[in-house]
Amino acid sequence: MIGLAIIEDDEKIRNYLSALMSGTGEFSLITALGSAEEAMDFFGQGNSHQVELLMTDIELPGKNGIEFIEWFKPQFSNVQVMVLSSFDDSDRVFRALKAGASGYVLKNTPAPRLIEALHDLKIGGSPMSSQIARMVVSAFQQEPKVNPMEVLSLREQDVLHWLAQGFRYQDIADKLFISVETVRTHIRNIYEKLHARNRKEALKRVGLS
Amino acid sequence: MHSSEVLRIKRPLQTLATRSRMLGFCLATFLLLSASVVISQPTLMTPLLDSARKYRSIQPDKAMNFARKAFQQATDEEKKSRSLLLIGVLHCDVSSYDSSLFYLAQSLDFFKLLKDSTGIAEVYHNMGVAKEHLGFYQESLDYYQHAYEIRKKLGLKSEVAFSLNSVGNIYVFLNNYSRALELYLESLKISEELINKTAIANTFNNIGMVYDYTGDLDKAFDYYDRARKAYEALNDKRGLAGILNNIGLIYKNKRQPEKSIPYYQQSLKLFEELKSAYGVAVLQNNMGVAYGLMNNQEQALQYHRQALATNSKIGNNDGIANSNNSIGDSYLKLRQFSEADEYFSKGLKVAQQIKSTDRMAESYEGLANAREGMKDYKIALAFSQQARVLRDTLYSSEKSQKLYEMEQKYESALKEKQIALLNSETERQKLEIAQKNELIDQRTIQLVLVVASLVFLGVAVYLFYSRLRLRQTASLEMARIEKDQAIIKSIYEQRMNISKDMHDEIGSGLTHISLLSEMITVQKHSGTEGQAEVQMISSISRQLVQNMSEIIWAINPQNETLETLTSYLREQTNKYFEPFEVNYVIHLPEQIPIVKLTNLQRRNLFLVTKETLNNALKHAKASSISLSMEIKGNQICFLISDNGKGFEPEQIRKSANGLKNMKSRMSEIGGSFGIITSSEGTKVNYAMPLPI
Numbered sequence: 001m002i003g004l005a006i007i008e009d010d011e012k013i014r015n016y017l018s019a020l021m022s023g024t025g026e027f028s029l030i031t032a033l034g035s036a037e038e039a040m041d042f043f044g045q046g047n048s049h050q051v052e053l054l055m056t057d058i059e060l061p062g063k064n065g066i067e068f069i070e071w072f073k074p075q076f077s078n079v080q081v082m083v084l085s086s087f088d089d090s091d092r093v094f095r096a097l098k099a100g101a102s103g104y105v106l107k108n109t110p111a112p113r114l115i116e117a118l119h120d121l122k123i124g125g126s127p128m129s130s131q132i133a134r135m136v137v138s139a140f141q142q143e144p145k146v147n148p149m150e151v152l153s154l155r156e157q158d159v160l161h162w163l164a165q166g167f168r169y170q171d172i173a174d175k176l177f178i179s180v181e182t183v184r185t186h187i188r189n190i191y192e193k194l195h196a197r198n199r200k201e202a203l204k205r206v207g208l209s
Numbered sequence: 210m211h212s213s214e215v216l217r218i219k220r221p222l223q224t225l226a227t228r229s230r231m232l233g234f235c236l237a238t239f240l241l242l243s244a245s246v247v248i249s250q251p252t253l254m255t256p257l258l259d260s261a262r263k264y265r266s267i268q269p270d271k272a273m274n275f276a277r278k279a280f281q282q283a284t285d286e287e288k289k290s291r292s293l294l295l296i297g298v299l300h301c302d303v304s305s306y307d308s309s310l311f312y313l314a315q316s317l318d319f320f321k322l323l324k325d326s327t328g329i330a331e332v333y334h335n336m337g338v339a340k341e342h343l344g345f346y347q348e349s350l351d352y353y354q355h356a357y358e359i360r361k362k363l364g365l366k367s368e369v370a371f372s373l374n375s376v377g378n379i380y381v382f383l384n385n386y387s388r389a390l391e392l393y394l395e396s397l398k399i400s401e402e403l404i405n406k407t408a409i410a411n412t413f414n415n416i417g418m419v420y421d422y423t424g425d426l427d428k429a430f431d432y433y434d435r436a437r438k439a440y441e442a443l444n445d446k447r448g449l450a451g452i453l454n455n456i457g458l459i460y461k462n463k464r465q466p467e468k469s470i471p472y473y474q475q476s477l478k479l480f481e482e483l484k485s486a487y488g489v490a491v492l493q494n495n496m497g498v499a500y501g502l503m504n505n506q507e508q509a510l511q512y513h514r515q516a517l518a519t520n521s522k523i524g525n526n527d528g529i530a531n532s533n534n535s536i537g538d539s540y541l542k543l544r545q546f547s548e549a550d551e552y553f554s555k556g557l558k559v560a561q562q563i564k565s566t567d568r569m570a571e572s573y574e575g576l577a578n579a580r581e582g583m584k585d586y587k588i589a590l591a592f593s594q595q596a597r598v599l600r601d602t603l604y605s606s607e608k609s610q611k612l613y614e615m616e617q618k619y620e621s622a623l624k625e626k627q628i629a630l631l632n633s634e635t636e637r638q639k640l641e642i643a644q645k646n647e648l649i650d651q652r653t654i655q656l657v658l659v660v661a662s663l664v665f666l667g668v669a670v671y672l673f674y675s676r677l678r679l680r681q682t683a684s685l686e687m688a689r690i691e692k693d694q695a696i697i698k699s700i701y702e703q704r705m706n707i708s709k710d711m712h713d714e715i716g717s718g719l720t721h722i723s724l725l726s727e728m729i730t731v732q733k734h735s736g737t738e739g740q741a742e743v744q745m746i747s748s749i750s751r752q753l754v755q756n757m758s759e760i761i762w763a764i765n766p767q768n769e770t771l772e773t774l775t776s777y778l779r780e781q782t783n784k785y786f787e788p789f790e791v792n793y794v795i796h797l798p799e800q801i802p803i804v805k806l807t808n809l810q811r812r813n814l815f816l817v818t819k820e821t822l823n824n825a826l827k828h829a830k831a832s833s834i835s836l837s838m839e840i841k842g843n844q845i846c847f848l849i850s851d852n853g854k855g856f857e858p859e860q861i862r863k864s865a866n867g868l869k870n871m872k873s874r875m876s877e878i879g880g881s882f883g884i885i886t887s888s889e890g891t892k893v894n895y896a897m898p899l900p901i
Contacts, residue, residue, distance in 0.1 A: 086754075089761060090765070091765070106754060106758075107754075108750055108751055108754055110751070130773075130776040130777060130779070130780045131762070131765075131773075131777075134767075134773070134776075164776060165775075165779060165799060166776035166777060166780035166781075166783070167779065168783050
């Protein structure tokens with residue numbers, strides 16, 4: 001059983017997701033919350049230890065999902081975050097990914113695909129669309145890199161390049177003569193480097209770096 | 210949820226604010242014009258006419274009786290014409306404009322017979338008043354200007370001052386504030402010379418009005434207050450009624466509608482006492498607007514209905530159009546769309562009669578919103594387009610107005626500079642000559658002359674260049690405005706495309722879903738399950754999310770290159786074919802020249818590709834499909850081939866619409882579309898010129 005938490009302000013969708021996840025027998029729903037503030041209370045009181053995956057909406061009353069992830073991820077780096085979005089609004093999805101999410105899914109994705117995506121998240125990040133990949137590429141190109149943790153390896157760059165062209169994981173694996181699992185690992189590493197860069201940027205903004 | 214935000218089509222413009230604003234001015238105009246008639250009765254004719262004039266602003270009925278008696282007892286043409294004029298004016302006061310025009314026309318005949326220019330001017334002026342109150346501003350302007358010219362020729366100073374105010378008021382109606390202000394200031398100068406207190410107060414009011422309209426509320430308040438004190442001192446009920454309304458309007462514009470209500474109430478009471486239905490109508494409207502702003506739609510509706518009745522009684526077409534639109538607005542707010550639709554239609558009809566683009570635009574906007582509320586999106590779209598076109602003409606006339614103002618400013622600044630320079634020049638010459646006078650040295654004088662002419666030359670050159678520079682700035686400004694307009698036009702086109710896409714791709718699906726859920730509710734009552742409907746809803750809504758993200762993708766400026774299009778096509782094709790047992794090959798070049806596509810180009814290329822792939826899979830039942838693209842010469846060429854069963858005759862008829870649609874999508878972006886089909890398979894090729 002994988003421990004899961006959900007943040008979604010729409011009660012109907014929250015109930016639907018809760019019922020769906022509890023019904024699979026693969027996830028144990030730790031909590032379903034209605035706002036970022038409630039979630040900050042919940043995790044702030046040290047209730048995080050069972051949670052392995054967290055699904056959050058972007059549009060929330062008060063603090064939005066992106067702000068929440070920025071708060072959450074540095075403290076609970078071992079929890080993987082998945083963003084729920086109404087549309088493929090790549091700009092906001094990308095900001096959420098930068099803030100620390102490792103995957104995103106559209107709200108009315110069919111149930112089996114949603115569960116699949118959560119499993120993907122557990123083992124290494126969920127699919128990255130060509131638009132998002134493109135944004136990731138330019139995020140890494142923007143300034144000269146110094147920290148090796150923030151530099152993409154050649155292989156990771158290759159993976160991103162093909163992702164940006166709209167190729168599937170299988171196609172990329174074939175092109176690079178590696179397994180799909182390895183592609184996934186690269187993607188997970190790309191996500192993590194993206195988060196690391198973003199943390200540094202965030203510190204820069206407040207003048208602490 | 211996010212989705213509802215995106216799907217809501219926003220109202221194009223705030224109609225309410227503009228509408229109530231205009232009305233404020235109706236009133237302000239009203240008060241001025243009637244005042245002008247009182248004063249400009251030049252000679253005392255008979256005791257009866259005198260009494261009529263005395264009672265005019267206190268007891269209108271009594272005044273009318275005296276005037277009628279004066280006419281009956283009139284022994285000569287002069288007395289007849291004078292009393293007919295007064296009867297016409299009194300009818301105008303109580304808002305019987307048709308009768309007023311009738312009596313005025315009769316008096317005009319007498320004045321013409323008598324060759325009495327003063328009288329003729331008087332009649333023209335008052336015809337202008339009646340026409341103005343009926344909403345025919347252009348005709349009104351003509352009458353006022355006629356009267357002004359005659360009065361100016363005759364040297365009737367105080368009448369000229371009134372004419373200037375009246376013409377200024379019409380310019381306010383026509384949105385030309387700078388011209389109006391100029392006229393008011395000219396009028397004020399004359400009235401101050403003549404120490405005509407009422408006229409001064411009226412002009413203060415008008416100037417306040419211009420400041421109110423241009424947003425300088427503090428200045429406006431200042432002028433209104435001066436006018437109010439003057440009216441109080443003069444015990445001028447008419448003036449007071451008007452100014453109280455205008456002060457109320459200032460509070461409305463300060464977004465404190467609750468503070469304006471007591472002012473309106475006082476004003477309304479005075480107008481009722483004066484039996485001025487026009488004033489009453491204006492106040493009823495303004496009360497309605499205030500309650501509307503306070504979100505008390507029931508009260509608002511009540512006042513607007515009263516205003517409509519009053520306006521109808523006096524035949525004020527502008528007011529009728531406005532009241533209908535306002536009632537429509539209240540119904541919109543109450544979400545009673547078919548009632549709203551009805552009233553906006555009525556408003557539109559009247560607005561068309563009086564050719565008021567302002568009111569027509571308001572009606573169309575209202576109709577668009579009402580239809581949107583009734584889920585009649587197609588008609589809503591057409592209406593909002595109409596409104597947009599009308600607003601655009603308003604907008605461009607405002608623009609040319611700005612240009613005119615700028616011109617005026619440049620010219621006057623230039624003249625001032627010229628005069629200032631010349632003055633200082635002559636001063637210096639005088640000084641120099643005085644200093645050197647004692648020496649009376651011929652050479653010194655020569656030197657002075659040389660210096661002077663050099664300086665003069667310098668000034669001339671300076672003036673020449675500054676004029677040149679001003680001209681350049683003006684033409685730069687013009688170019689900037691033209692560029693702005695081009696941008697506005699292209700944004701407009703893009704918005705039209707987006708709204709069309711939303712309508713076609715999202716609207717119908719949502720309607721379908723709402724119908725299906727209705728069916729489920731009905732079936733639940735009769736006991737049968739709605740399983741099939743639920744499945745449908747789920748698949749339609751998934752389709753809608755897909756359509757929506759395609760629209761968002763096409764709008765997003767980050768996706769403007771050909772390369773992003775091929776990436777997106779590759780990704781979407783993979784996603785599309787993955788669940789099916791089908792062999793597919795994608796041949797899209799990995800190296801693509803950097804080419805920018807417009808929203809429309811990438812949207813159309815994407816949709817044609819999607820539709821063709823869909824036909825191959827669903828209709829031709831192909832087991833192998835290939836999608837390829839290459840750049841040949843200056844063409845971007847797509848080819849989609851499959852091994853399906855082709856189009857059967859029956860199928861062709863069914864998909865004729867789809868094919869026609871694809872062809873028109875390609876020709877919309879200057880491209881071509883061709884199809885070859887047989888029982889062994891189908892080849893579809895489409896191409897568009899490579900953008901430079």
